[in-house]
Amino acid sequence: MNLFSIITFIAIVATVWFIAWKKSQAINKCDAEGYFLGGRSLTGITIAGTILMTNLSTEQIVGQNGQSYVAGMEVMAWEVTAAFACVLLAFVFLPKYLKHGISTISDFIEIRYDTTTKRIISFLFLVSYTVTFLPVVLFSGALVFNKLFHIDRLLNVDGQVAIIVVAAFIGLVGLLYVLIGGISLSAFSDTIYGVGLIVGGISIPILGLIMLGNGSFSGGLGVIISHTPEKLNAIGSLDSKLIPWPTLFLGMFFNNLFYWCTNQMIVQKALAGKNLKEAQKGALYVGFFKIFGALFLVFPGIIAYNMFGNTLKIADDAYPSLVTAVLPTWAYGIFGAVIFGAILSSFAGALNSTSTLFALDFYKPVFRPKASDKEVVRVGKLVTTFVAIVSVVVAPLIAYAPAGLYTFLQEYNGFYNMPLLAIILLGFYTKRVPALAAKVTMIFHIVAYMLSKFLFADINFLYVLSGLFFLDVLLMLLIGKLKPMEIPFKIQDNENKVDLTPWKYGKYIGAFVVICMIGMYILFSPLGLAR
Numbered sequence: 001m002n003l004f005s006i007i008t009f010i011a012i013v014a015t016v017w018f019i020a021w022k023k024s025q026a027i028n029k030c031d032a033e034g035y036f037l038g039g040r041s042l043t044g045i046t047i048a049g050t051i052l053m054t055n056l057s058t059e060q061i062v063g064q065n066g067q068s069y070v071a072g073m074e075v076m077a078w079e080v081t082a083a084f085a086c087v088l089l090a091f092v093f094l095p096k097y098l099k100h101g102i103s104t105i106s107d108f109i110e111i112r113y114d115t116t117t118k119r120i121i122s123f124l125f126l127v128s129y130t131v132t133f134l135p136v137v138l139f140s141g142a143l144v145f146n147k148l149f150h151i152d153r154l155l156n157v158d159g160q161v162a163i164i165v166v167a168a169f170i171g172l173v174g175l176l177y178v179l180i181g182g183i184s185l186s187a188f189s190d191t192i193y194g195v196g197l198i199v200g201g202i203s204i205p206i207l208g209l210i211m212l213g214n215g216s217f218s219g220g221l222g223v224i225i226s227h228t229p230e231k232l233n234a235i236g237s238l239d240s241k242l243i244p245w246p247t248l249f250l251g252m253f254f255n256n257l258f259y260w261c262t263n264q265m266i267v268q269k270a271l272a273g274k275n276l277k278e279a280q281k282g283a284l285y286v287g288f289f290k291i292f293g294a295l296f297l298v299f300p301g302i303i304a305y306n307m308f309g310n311t312l313k314i315a316d317d318a319y320p321s322l323v324t325a326v327l328p329t330w331a332y333g334i335f336g337a338v339i340f341g342a343i344l345s346s347f348a349g350a351l352n353s354t355s356t357l358f359a360l361d362f363y364k365p366v367f368r369p370k371a372s373d374k375e376v377v378r379v380g381k382l383v384t385t386f387v388a389i390v391s392v393v394v395a396p397l398i399a400y401a402p403a404g405l406y407t408f409l410q411e412y413n414g415f416y417n418m419p420l421l422a423i424i425l426l427g428f429y430t431k432r433v434p435a436l437a438a439k440v441t442m443i444f445h446i447v448a449y450m451l452s453k454f455l456f457a458d459i460n461f462l463y464v465l466s467g468l469f470f471l472d473v474l475l476m477l478l479i480g481k482l483k484p485m486e487i488p489f490k491i492q493d494n495e496n497k498v499d500l501t502p503w504k505y506g507k508y509i510g511a512f513v514v515i516c517m518i519g520m521y522i523l524f525s526p527l528g529l530a531r
Contacts, residue, residue: 005149008333013340020189021180042272044281049191051269051286054349056197057342058140060297062319067242068301069318072231073524075301076294077243077252080234083517085256086287087510089270090280091502093261096428098276098498099491105264105424106361112427112489113435115365120442121423122361124416125264129354132412133265134347134391141343142166142395147320149336164396170340171392174347178355178384190349193341198289200338201296204319207326208303224306225529231302233530234521244460251462254469258417262424265353275499280506287513291520347391354387355380411461418465419445422472426480431488433480441475 042050060078067075102108106125110118142163146152152162177189206217213219225232236243243252260266273279304318307325312318327335359380364371371379423438445468452464503509522528 004330005333005336009336009340012334012337016189016192016337016341017177019192042269042274042278042282044273044278044285046191047269047273047279047282048285048289049194050345050349051266051282052289053190053194053197053342053345054265054269055286055346056293056297057137057346058144058339061201061339061342062140062144062316064297065301065304065319065322066314066316068231068298069305069312069315070301071236071240071242072228072302073234073294073298073530074236074240074243076234076298076520076524077236077248079290079294079297080517080520081248081252082256082260082290083287083513084253085260086283086290087513088257089261089267090283090287090506090510092428093267093424094270094279094283095276095500095502097267097271098279098500101498103271103360104357105262105267106357108427109423109438113423113438117423117435117438119361119366120439121416121420122357124420125357126354128413128416129265129350130387130390131394134350134354134387135394135397137343137346137350138167138170138391138395139163141170141339141347144320144339145336145343147317148323148339149332160396167395168392170343170347171388171395174344174351175385175388177344177348178351179381189341190345193338193345196334196338197342200335201293204323204326205296205300205303208300208307208322211326212303212307220303224302225531228302228306229530231305231530232524232528233526234524235526241460244463247460247462247466250466251460251464251469254418254421254465255413255462258413258421262420264357265350268353268356269349273498275501277499277501277503277506280503284503284506284509284513288509288516291513291516294520351384351388355384358383414449414461414465415446416442418469419472422469422476426473426476427489430477430480431490432484433476434483434485436483437476437479440479441472444475445472 064075064078097105097108100108100111102111104122106118106122109121142165145166146159146162151166152159155162155165157165209217209220209224211220212223213221235245238244238246247253270279270282273282300322301315301318304312304322308318308321312321323335359376363379363383364376368375419438419442422441426433426437448468448471449464452459452461452468456464524530
């Protein structure tokens with residue numbers, strides 16, 4: 001990374017921060033709603049930008065391209081099928097959440113079940129973000145930065161030391177983002193970085209195909225179609241270790257519903273919308289983007305395979321190797337700033353969600369019921385600082401995770417994702433399933449999932465989640481039948497918080513998103529390119 005690249009990197013990061021800071025000044029960040037939810041003022045584009053950038057980080061960019069280097073386009077299921085979950089978020093989950101006037105997912109659980117269940121869910125989110133998601137984001141980001149820009153050589157230190165230094169730097173900048181501007185500053189900067197990620201992300205496979213085709217984009221595509229058509233098949237086999245095709249309708253579908261519709265880190269951004277219409281716009285924009293995001297989150301791994309063959313010892317080196325091969329040196333600073341933005345956005349987004357959960361679900365109701373908004377915000381900032389420090393300390397330990405980064409993260413979520421989804425869905429559509437059912441199901445699922453790691457170790461975890469989700473639902477319904485609530489649950493409208501008028505074009509856009517999703521699967525199948 002030469003001096004020009006370093007100057008370019010610093011200039012872009014500083015400029016984005018300044019623009020986002022100026023735009024966020026209109027929001028009062030001294031009260032809880034302004035700091036944690038951006039004053040419920042975000043518009044569709046901003047919501048989409050911050051959700052995407054919270055979702056997209058190096059564990060995906062590197063991890064999914066590493067998987068496609070080995071297995072091909074079946075990995076795109078993590079991206080493309082998420083579109084359907086985003087449509088359901090827009091039309092099923094958001095109207096119900098906003099009708100209750102909630103600030104966190106666990107708020108709904110408290111309204112529907114009880115406070116104890118709410119705090120169990122909040123605690124699981126807090127632990128998950130602090131000891132897995134945030135450290136993985138930092139570690140994978142530092143790993144990629146070191147591979148792309150040779151920070152170890154620049155600082156003349158060991159590779160592991162360089163990763164720790166970069167992780168600490170990202171953690172410090174992300175912490176400052178959240179402390180200074182809360183969710184609003186992150187949201188505005190995410191929108192800018194999101195545009196950069198689209199342009200920068202698409203440029204890598206385009207440049208890769210041109211290089212593969214000796215100067216011809218179509219020639220490079222022809223090389224892949226003729227040499228490795230099997231890698232263009234997105235329909236995984238029944239015994240696939242990654243995405244067996246039946247799980248697209250079962251485990252993968254349920255996992256997407258959990259992540260996009262019940263995960264505090266994602267849903268919080270939509271809850272910050274100024275009204276239901278803007279929240280729906282944001283969710284549908286995200287769904288449309290996820291379909292085509294596979295072209296730079298998955299497809300480059302196949303280009304790397306055609307370019308390097310089996311010469312890469314580690315599959316996760318596929319994307320960094322491709323980038324260093326095709327990117328001109330003058331663009332390193334620009335691309336570095338875009339990657340940095342992706343890492344920063346995921347880190348800051350999860351930090352904000354963590355502080356929101358602790359301050360609003362534990363501190364104010366449990367420790368200081370009479371605390372002022374300023375005090376709640378102050379405690380939120382202290383928790384943010386503590387969690388950021390813990391994440392920086394834990395990040396280097398992720399190197400010893402037994403599975404790859406992306407697989408590690410997805411399998412860990414399996415401890416609580418299916419029961420949480422079952423709890424929320426039955427909370428929506430039943431009136432007498434009690435809080436006892438939610439507690440028992442959570443314990444049952446955690447024990448059953450742990451046992452599955454020993455008893456069904458050779459079975460794809462998405463198959464396991466498929467079965468466990470139905471068992472979780474059946475268990476809750478059974479308890480609801482045996483010990484129903486004495487007084488049936490009734491929704492209490494909170495329409496004073498936001499306007500609940502839906503987006504009038506939403507259903508047409510939602511249908512278009514689903515059609516595009518199906519079209520993408522046809523394209524990457526034996527009916528399309530995989531012949």
